[in-house]
Amino acid sequence: MSHTVKIKSINQITHDVKQFNLEKPSGYEFTPGHATEVSINKEGWKDEKRPFTFTSLNETPELQFTIKIYPDHDGVTEQLDKLEAGDELIIRDTWGAIEYKGPGYFIAGGAGITPYLAIFRELEKKGEIEGNRLIFSNKTDKDIILKEELDRIMNGKTTYVITDQEDTSHTKAYLDEDFLKKEISDLDKRFYVCGPPEMTEEVEKILKKLGANTDSIQLDDQ
Numbered sequence: 001m002s003h004t005v006k007i008k009s010i011n012q013i014t015h016d017v018k019q020f021n022l023e024k025p026s027g028y029e030f031t032p033g034h035a036t037e038v039s040i041n042k043e044g045w046k047d048e049k050r051p052f053t054f055t056s057l058n059e060t061p062e063l064q065f066t067i068k069i070y071p072d073h074d075g076v077t078e079q080l081d082k083l084e085a086g087d088e089l090i091i092r093d094t095w096g097a098i099e100y101k102g103p104g105y106f107i108a109g110g111a112g113i114t115p116y117l118a119i120f121r122e123l124e125k126k127g128e129i130e131g132n133r134l135i136f137s138n139k140t141d142k143d144i145i146l147k148e149e150l151d152r153i154m155n156g157k158t159t160y161v162i163t164d165q166e167d168t169s170h171t172k173a174y175l176d177e178d179f180l181k182k183e184i185s186d187l188d189k190r191f192y193v194c195g196p197p198e199m200t201e202e203v204e205k206i207l208k209k210l211g212a213n214t215d216s217i218q219l220d221d222q
Helices: 076-080 110-126 147-154 177-183 197-210
Strands: 003-014 017-022 035-040 050-053 063-068 088-095 104-109 133-138 158-162 190-195 217-221
Touching (some): 110 133, 110 147, 110 190, 133 147, 147 158, 177 197, 197 217
Parallel strands (some): 104 190, 190 217
Antiparallel strands (some): 003 017, 003 088, 035 050
16 A cells, blocks of 8 residues: 655755655554655656665654665655655555564664664663664764764664774774674674675675574665
8 A cells, every 4th residue: 555645854864864754644553673665756756666764663743764865876866865845755565674573783884774773762762772782884984874863872882883984983894704703792692784785695694604593683685
């Protein structure tokens, strides 16, 4: 089933990430970490569907997406970048590969943080964030999405990894075997991995090699 919803507001989060706050259809629900297919309600774009993750919570009166814009791709996110409050999106049924199953390591690359935002916000609301760690990789410091909120929720349990900036104020590294071996102290915990496909594939291989239980690894490509 599809729903046409108006954009209520748009906020700039980083230089290339925007937050879209939308009308919420009556009775529309989702699991934190899940997504829906979204298209733009304009001629030529209604059937161009892209998956985006909800970053709001079920009880909030609006739906929210936090979306990385790719202006050089000549595609949906470039068109989203041109939208304003009052324009319309089409959303559909919800689905997802990532959902919270217990404390563990959350490993994200870039926009791969988005499924975790609703999960973390829900855990914070319930007072159940304890026991979770976040490893968040980005190219540069300015690419980190919603750092202040993540710092508050995770309360020091985050390692920010920067790959392409020499003078970073965070950890200059890659999500390779040596790095993950140092960062992960409990291989019996759950692992949530979300980011570009090549990153999730490589991290999954490393986790298995280090001895993580295959059944405890959840993967999602962004």
